[in-house]
Every structure is written in C-alpha cells, then in structure tokens.
Amino acid sequence: MIVGIPKEIKNNESRVGMTPAGVFEMVKNNHTVYVQSDAGEGSGFFNKDYQKAGAVILDTIGQVYAMSEMIVKVKEPIEEEYALIQEGQILFTYFHFASSEPLTKAMIKQKAICIAYETVEDEEGTLPLLTPMSEVAGRRAIQQGAKYLEKPVKGRGVLLGGVPGVAPGKVLVLGAGVVGIQAAKMAAGLGAHVTIMDINMKRLRYANDVMPPHVVTEFSNEYNIRKHIQTHDLIIGGVLLKGKKAPNLITRDMLKEMRPGTVIVDVAVDQGGCVETTKPTTHEDPIYIIDDVVHYSVANMPGAVPYTSTVALTNVTLPYAVRIANLGWEVACEKDASLKKGLNIISGKVVYQEIVEAFGWEEVIA
Numbered sequence: 001m002i003v004g005i006p007k008e009i010k011n012n013e014s015r016v017g018m019t020p021a022g023v024f025e026m027v028k029n030n031h032t033v034y035v036q037s038d039a040g041e042g043s044g045f046f047n048k049d050y051q052k053a054g055a056v057i058l059d060t061i062g063q064v065y066a067m068s069e070m071i072v073k074v075k076e077p078i079e080e081e082y083a084l085i086q087e088g089q090i091l092f093t094y095f096h097f098a099s100s101e102p103l104t105k106a107m108i109k110q111k112a113i114c115i116a117y118e119t120v121e122d123e124e125g126t127l128p129l130l131t132p133m134s135e136v137a138g139r140r141a142i143q144q145g146a147k148y149l150e151k152p153v154k155g156r157g158v159l160l161g162g163v164p165g166v167a168p169g170k171v172l173v174l175g176a177g178v179v180g181i182q183a184a185k186m187a188a189g190l191g192a193h194v195t196i197m198d199i200n201m202k203r204l205r206y207a208n209d210v211m212p213p214h215v216v217t218e219f220s221n222e223y224n225i226r227k228h229i230q231t232h233d234l235i236i237g238g239v240l241l242k243g244k245k246a247p248n249l250i251t252r253d254m255l256k257e258m259r260p261g262t263v264i265v266d267v268a269v270d271q272g273g274c275v276e277t278t279k280p281t282t283h284e285d286p287i288y289i290i291d292d293v294v295h296y297s298v299a300n301m302p303g304a305v306p307y308t309s310t311v312a313l314t315n316v317t318l319p320y321a322v323r324i325a326n327l328g329w330e331v332a333c334e335k336d337a338s339l340k341k342g343l344n345i346i347s348g349k350v351v352y353q354e355i356v357e358a359f360g361w362e363e364v365i366a
Contacts, residue, residue, distance in 0.1 A: 001325040002032045004068025006061045007039035010075045012283035014042025014306035015313070017073040017093070018321070020053040022314040027054030031325045036064045043306040065089075070329075072321055074313065075300060076103055087111040088347065090329050092321060094118055094133075097344055098245045098358035099272040104350070111348040113329055117317065118270075119243045119352060120342035127242065128338070129320070131178050132312035134267075136302040138182030138238060141265040142171070144301075145234040146190065148263045148287060148294050155294055156261030158233045161191030168192050172232035174220065174249055174274060176203035179238030179267045181210075187234075188215050195228055225249060229258050237266035237274040243344075243354035245272040252276045252290075260292035269297040 003026055005017045016039050018026075023033045035055040037047060047057050058064050065071065065084035073093040077085060079102075085091065088111065095116040097104045107114050117129035127134075142160075149155035149169065162168035171187040173180045176198035187194045188211060196207050197220035204217040218224055229235060229250065239246050246268040255277065268274040269281075277290050280299040287296050302309035320339055323332045333340040344352040350361075 001328075002034065002067060002069045003321070003325060004064040004071045005033065005035040005039055005055075006064045006071065006073055006081075007036045008042075008074055009061070009080070010078055010300060010303075013075055013300050013303045015074045015300075015303050015310045016040040016043050016045065016306075017071075018318070019043075019311055019314045020045055020049040020055075022318045022321070023050055023055045024053040025318060025322060026325065029322055029326060032056065034058050034064050034067055036061055040310070043310040045310070070321075070324060072317070074303075074310075076100070077106075079106075082106045082110060085110040085112050088113065090115065090324065092117070092317070092324065094130075094270075095344060096270045097352070097355045098243060099270060101359050104345070104355060104359070107345050108348050108350065112345065113343075113347065114345040115324070115329065115339070115342040116243075116344045116352075117342065119344060120320065120338055121242065122338045129313075129316050129342075130240075132316055133302045133309065134178035134240075135182050136305060136309050136312065137267045138179040138236075139186045140301050140304065141179070141183045141236050141238070141267050142186035142190070142234075144286070144296050145171070145236065145263050145265045148265075148296055149233055149261070151261075153287070153294070154261060154289055154292075155263055156233050156259060158261075160187065160234070169234065170195070170232040171234045171236065172228050173197065173236045173238060174225070175236075175238035175240065175268075176200065176207045176217070177238060177240055179240070180236070181207060183236045183238060183267075184211060184215050188212050192234075195232065197224065197228070220249070222249075226254060226257060229254060229262070233259075233262060235262065235264045237264065237268045237278070239268050239274040240271065241354075243352055245358045246274040248274060248276040250275040250277075255291040255293045258291075258293050261294065262292075263294045263296065266295070266297045267301065269299050273297060
C-alpha cells in the first residue's frame with residue numbers, strides 16, 4: 001500500500017503522524033511511504049531521518065494526498081484539506097466528529113474511509129489510541145492550570161503547592177478516566193489538595209487506591225459539583241463519552257458561584273467540552289475570561305510537546321496502521337474487532353451511531 005504522511009497544518013500543531021521508526025516498519029512490510037517535506041521538523045524528526053528509514057520525501061501536501069492510498073496523520077483535516085481527499089482514500093487520524101458537523105459532512109461528501117483513533121476500542125473497553133494523548137493532556141492540564149492561576153494572567157494568584165504556613169491550592173478533577181487520573185497525579189505531586197469526581201464507582205475506587213491521602217474522591221452530581229466549584233482554584237474537565245459529545249457538567253450560571261480568578265481547563269474540548277462556556281482555543285491564543293473565570297480550552301493540548309506526543313502516538317497507532325496496509329481496511333477491520341470500532345464513515349455513509357445522535361440526525365446519512 002502507498003501510505004502518506006502530510007505535514008499538520010492546524011494552528012500550532014507540531015506533531016506528525018508517524019516517526020521515522022514507524023516509517024521503517026512500514027517499509028519493512030513492503031509498503032511505500034511518502035512524507036511531506038519538513039512534516040516532522042516540529043517534532044524533532046527531519047527529512048534525512050525519514051529518508052534513512054526508507055521514506056520518499058514529497059514537496060507539497062497536495063502531492064502526498066494525490067499519491068497515497070492511506071493518509072496517516074494526527075489531527076482531523078481542516079477546511080483547506082477537504083478537497084485534497086480522494087474518494088475511497090483511507091484516513092487514519094483523530095476525527096472527533098461529534099464536535100464538528102461541518103467536518104462530518106465534508107468527509108461524507110468526499111466519500112473517504114474515515115477510521116478514527118479515538119473510537120478504536122479494545123476488549124476491555126479502553127481506547128488504546130486515545131490513551132497516550134489523554135495521558136499527555138491530563139498532565140499538561142495541571143501545568144497550564146498552575147500557570148494561569150498566576151495573577152498577571154488574571155488568575156487567583158494561588159501557588160498550587162502552597163508553602164509552609166500557607167495552605168495549598170485546591171484542584172477539582174471532573175472524570176476519573178485517563179485524563180483525570182493523570183491530572184490528579186500531577187496536581188498531587190505539586191502538593192495540591194485534589195478532589196476527583198466521577199459517576200463510575202469502580203473508577204473512584206481505583207483512584208482511591210492508587211492516590212496519596214491528599215487526593216479524595218466524591219460521587220459526581222450537580223449538587224456536589226456546585227458545592228466544590230465555590231472553593232476550588234483549578235477545575236479540570238476530563239469527561240469522555242466514547243464518540244459522543246461531552247455533557248455540560250458546568251453550566252453558564254455556575255460561573256457566578258466561582259471565585260474571581262478560578263481557572264477551568266477543559267480537556268474535553270475535542271468532544272465539545274464539559275463546560276457550557278467552552279469554545280476551542282489555540283496555543284497562540286489559549287485563554288478567554290467569562291464572569292472573571294479563566295477558561296483554557298486548547299483543542300490540541302498534546303501538540304505543545306510534539307516530540308513526546310508523536311513518539312507516544314506512533315507507539316500505539318503503528319500496529320493498526322501496518323495491519324490496514326497489509327490486509328486492506330475491509331479485511332483488517334473484519335479480523336480485528338477493536339479496529340472495526342474505529343470505522344466512522346465509509347464512502348459517504350456514517351456508520352458510527354453516536355455521530356448521528358450527536359447531530360440529531362434521524363438516520364445515517366448516505
């Protein structure tokens with residue numbers, strides 16, 4: 001199969017779809033890999049590295065799309081890429097369709113084969129291709145939250161770890177999944193007082209077992225959320241419903257119950273956000289303020305640490321990419337139930353029910 005790795009063109013996205021090590025494995029399996037010139041530069045991988053691994057370097061993104069049967073990338077195509085996508089071409093990437101009706105309709109129109117990293121699901125019900133980026137995002141959520149709690153950027157002026165004689169800051173984590181656990185781990189490491197909330201008692205028991213004593217768990221409901229937002233300095237939104245739009249756990253009216261300078265980091269922004277006032281931002285312009293509450297909702301948080309993120313992502317996506325290339329998408333999905341769950345759109349037809357539900361469509365669009 002001919003595999004293409006284009007350069008990411010989303011705002012401040014420096015990750016790349018595959019490392020040179022991944023390309024080497026593809027070539028070893030007798031596949032041709034085209035890499036756009038300088039595609040990996042932002043992640044610390046250069047043209048010579050890809051050439052040494054066996055890739056062919058192409059000058060433009062148009063060439064990569066035109067000459068490839070499968071495109072492997074990181075983020076969903078943006079508007080200027082839509083026309084480059086060919087009918088029947090396989091796109092293997094993060095899509096998060098439930099948060100973008102225009103993207104969904106564009107992929108339907110182009111009649112591509114859209115396999116979404118974020119809905120590939122293994123036998124245990126976990127999302128193996130989403131997990132490493134969730135780990136990165138959860139950890140970065142605390143780094144960014146700590147920064148934006150500083151007074152010069154309109155935060156409360158709180159040091160998360162405190163100092164002798166001064167109580168540490170308080171962090172509220174909504175969701176005890178991968179994002180939530182990683183965020184809690186980082187916050188606890190800084191010495192903050194952490195509260196993790198979830199509706200899944202199994203996850204809360206797990207958090208209670210693995211976290212230090214200054215991390216506490218509590219069942220998530222509106223009453224408890226309203227109680228805690230009044231006293232916590234940093235709120236992390238780490239809620240995920242597989243393939244669906246995230247629920248609004250914090251509504252607009254709740255902002256008035258928070259103290260001025262409270263910071264919200266909504267990691268769920270890719271799926272629409274779990275805060276009603278969430279809107280996607282960029283690394284270039286990451287925050288906005290509503291009712292004196294600082295919102296950080298960058299839609300590609302792992303893109304700020306591209307080397308770590310690219311290596312972590314290739315580690316988990318490569319086996320699936322090789323399988324698709326070796327067998328073709330139809331046979332690969334037939335033989336691998338977890339990969340089959342990654343199928344979202346096939347040649348103009350939505351085949352993932354949660355996307356239909358997200359937009360209130362009555363039936364699958366063809």
